[in-house]
Amino acid sequence: MHYLYLMINLPYAFDALEPVIDKQTMEIHYGKHYKGYVDKLNQVLESATEFHQKSLEELLRDLDSLPTSIHDGVRDFGGGVYNHELFWQVMSPENQKPSDDFMKKIDRDFGSFDSFKESMNKIAKTLFGSGWAWLCTDKGGNLIVMGTKNQDSPLTEGLYPLLCIDVWEHAYYLKYQNRRPEFVDNFWDIINWRYVEKRYENRKNNI
Ligand SMILES: [Fe+2]
CATH class of the missing domain: 1.10.287.990 (Fe,Mn superoxide dismutase (SOD) domain)
Known part of the structure; x- marks a missing residue:
């Protein structure tokens, strides 16, 4: 078989995200x-x-x-x-916070970081079945939160994804069983904001 796509390496060890992800x-x-x-x-x-x-x-x-x-x-x-x-x-063992610049964009588009977090959490915790919660940007650089079912991509809807939370059961079930909300709450401790911000800066070449 012709291997057109190869797996990328994880940028950290399998146990690096513990205790949030085992x-x-x-x-x-x-x-x-x-x-x-x-x-x-x-x-x-x-x-x-x-x-x-x-x-x-x-x-x-x-x-x-x-x-x-x-x-x-x-x-x-x-x-x-x-x-x-x-x-x-978008995950990292370091406990990062958004930069001042990116925080200003979050405040501009969601009112506050808490309001952004609440919107993203609501999608991640309540999405029925399997799917993803996303922070995306549109062509104008506006930030948008959304959910997709299965493996559907925001790219298909003309948006560029910056951050995602996998809410398929395989992402959390061994440790959290049915407690998806607890997994989502803990996910905020392992976000690689430097990578999210880099994608935001690169978006102009990608949408
Ligand atoms: Fe997954």
Whole structure:
């Protein structure tokens, strides 16, 4: 098989995010779930050679223009790859806070950090079934929170994702069982705000 996409390395050890996310959850999430999405995306695109030069970001952004033979596979497995690669990178063992500059943008668009956090938490805690909570930016640099089902990507809706919380059960069930709200509350301690801010600065080249 032609491996068009390769797994990225985790930027920290499997146990680095403890106690918020335990080592075994990270090992299974990365080594089984994420690997599964990468393998299946490679299968979907194996014979669709005309799309091999496109980045995953381009494929997801232009999802509606893809042929039916690869549309659902790119949406589900391509989304799974992209979303998880963002998820790995927006987490950090350091306890970071948003910079003053980024905090000003949060205040401008949500009124306050608490109000932003409440909106994001509400989506993450109440999204029915499997999916993701997102902080995104639009072309104008406005910040927006939203949820998506399954592995759907905000890129397909013309938005650029900056931060995400995986609320599929596989992201938290071993440690938190059915207590998704507790996982979401704890997630705020492991956000890599430097990476989120870097994506915000890079957005102009990506949407
Ligand atoms: Fe996941």
